[in-house]
Amino acid sequence: MFLAIDFQSDIPIYMQLKHQIIAGIARGELKEGENLPSVRQLAQDIGINLHTVNKAYTLLKEDKYILMDRRKGAVINSMESMADADSVTRLREEIAPLIAQAFCKGMKEDELLLEIAEIYRSFSQGVQR
Amino acid sequence: MFLAIDFQSDIPIYMQLKHQIIAGIARGELKEGENLPSVRQLAQDIGINLHTVNKAYTLLKEDKYILMDRRKGAVINSMESMADADSVTRLREEIAPLIAQAFCKGMKEDELLLEIAEIYRSFSQGVQR
Amino acid sequence: MFLAIDFQSDIPIYMQLKHQIIAGIARGELKEGENLPSVRQLAQDIGINLHTVNKAYTLLKEDKYILMDRRKGAVINSMESMADADSVTRLREEIAPLIAQAFCKGMKEDELLLEIAEIYRSFSQGVQR
Amino acid sequence: MFLAIDFQSDIPIYMQLKHQIIAGIARGELKEGENLPSVRQLAQDIGINLHTVNKAYTLLKEDKYILMDRRKGAVINSMESMADADSVTRLREEIAPLIAQAFCKGMKEDELLLEIAEIYRSFSQGVQR
DNA sequence: GTGGTCTAGACCACG
DNA sequence: GTGGTCTAGACCACT
Secondary structure, three states, X not given: OOOOOOOOOOOOHHHHHHHHHHHHHHOOOOOOOOEOOOHHHHHHHXXXXXXXXXXXXXXXXXXXXXXXXXXXXXXXXXXXXXXXXXXXXXXXXXXXXXXXXXXXXXXOHHHHHHHHHHHHHHHHOOOOO | OOOOOOOOOOOOHHHHHHHHHHHHHHOOOOOOOXXXXXXXXXXXXXXXXXXXXXXXXXHHHHOOOEEEEOOOEEEEOXXXXXXXXXXXXXXXXXXXHHHHHHHHOOOOHHHHHHHHHHHHHHHHOOOOO | OOOOOOOOOOOOHHHHHHHXXXXXXXXXXXXXXXXXXXXXXXHHHHOXXXXXXXXXXXXXXXXXXXXXXOOOEEEEOOHHHHOOHHHHHHHHHHHHHHHHHHHHOOOOHHHHHHHHHHHXXXXXXXXXX | OOOOOOOOOOOOHHHXXXXXXXXXXXXXXXXXXXXXXXHHHHHHHHOOOHHHHHHHHHHHHHOOOEEEEOOOEEEEOOHHHHOOHHHHHHHHHHHXXXXXXXXXXOOOXXXXXXXXXXXXXXXXXXXXX
C-alpha cells in the first residue's frame, strides 16, 4: 500500500497516516490479519520521526482498527471488531460542521448525497463485511 | 444567537466559534447583512480573549462567510458570495476520511445517506438560497 | 467625478479617497482651480464620517494636490505646483516591494513595463502638464 | 541574509519583514528549498516578538512565497509555485495609484519606465526562473 | 468604540 | 526545539 504524506498540510502527519491506513482498510487493500510495517520501517520509508508513526499506530489501536501484538507487531483487526457505536456518535459530530459548510458553499442536498455515496462506494467495493 | 463553547474539547476555541457561526448561517439564524457582535463584545460574553474571537472572524472572512466592513464591523455575507468551487474541493477532501471511518465502523450506505440528509435538512430549513 | 469606495477593502477609506482624487486629477477629470465638494457634502454623499473626508483632504493638501481656501473650500492645485522631488523619492521606495513581488510572481520585464506604460497613458491622456 | 527593520517607519514590522524576504528571494539571496530561521530565532535576532515574525511568515505562506514544512519549518518555495494570476491582478491594483502620483508629481513616461526597469533588474540579476 | 498591531508569557501538539 | 493556541494588556489607526 502506498502512503502519500503532505508535509505542508495543516493536518498533522500522524493524522494523515491514520487516515490513509483507515482508507486502505476501507478499500480492502489492508485485510484482516495483515501486518503493517514496523514503526521503525515505516518511519524510515516515509522519512519521518519514529514517535510520529508510533502515535498513529496507538490511535489506530485505540479505535480498534489494529491490534498491537508484541511478536507480530501491528495487525489489521477484523471488520466486526472495529464496529463501535461510540465512534459513530463521534463521527456524527465531526461531520455536521462540514455539512453546514457544504450548504453555505452552495451544495444542493442531492448533489451532496451523490458525492457522499460515490465516496462510500469507492471504499466499500470489494470489502467483505 | 447562542454560542456554546466547550472549553474541555480538543477542538480549538476559535474553530468551535467558526463552526457555530457557520451553523448559525446555515440554520438561517444569521442572515445576510446582519452584524456579528464586535470582537470585544463577543469575547466578553463568552469569557475568552478578544484575539481568539478575532482569529475566528479572520478565518470566516477568508472563507467569505462574513465581510469586515470598516464602518459596521463583521457582517454576514450573501449566500451567493459564499459559494466557491475551491472550498467545495477542500470539503470533499476533509469528508472522505470520515466516510472511510463510518464504513469501517459498520455504517451501511443507506444509513449514512439518511443521517447526512437529516443533518443537511436541519440546516437548510427556512434558509433562502 | 465618481468615487467608488470599497468598505470591505483593507485599504483605509481616507486612503481610497485620496487615491481616487489623485487618479481623477491624473485623468484630467479634475482640473486646476476646480472645487472639490465640501467635506460635509462628500461625507454625506458617500455615507462616511466627516473626519474621514477631512483626513483625506488634509493629506492631499500636505502633498500639494489641493489647496484649502477658507472661502472656496478645497481647490485643485496646478500641476506645476504639485511637482516635488521628495515625493518622487518616497514613491520609489513604495514601488520597489511591488516590483519584487511582480518578479517573483513570474512577470517578465517587458510585460511589466508594458503594463506600467499602459496605466501611465490611461492617466496622462488629455492632461496638459 | 541581512534584515534591516525600521522601527520608526509607519509600515508595520511584519510587513517590512515580508517585503525584505520577498526582495531577498527576488535578488536570489534566498533560493528554493532554503530554510528561513525559526520564528523564535529570527525574532531574537531582530529583537522583536515571535508573534510578529509568525505573522510575516503566515502571510508569506498564504502568498506562496514559502512553505511551512512540518519537519523543517519555513522553506522558500519554487519560483514556479509562486506564480499566480490573482496576485498579479492585485499587484496591478496596488501599483496604479502610485503611477497616478508619479504622473502628478511630474515624472515623464520614459523616466518612470527607466526607473522601473532599473529596479526590476536589480532584482532579477542572477536569479534563474 | 472599532479593529489592527505589537509585546509578553504560558502551555501544548508535533516531530 | 518547533510552530500553534490562548491569554493579557498596551497603543494606535480608523470611523
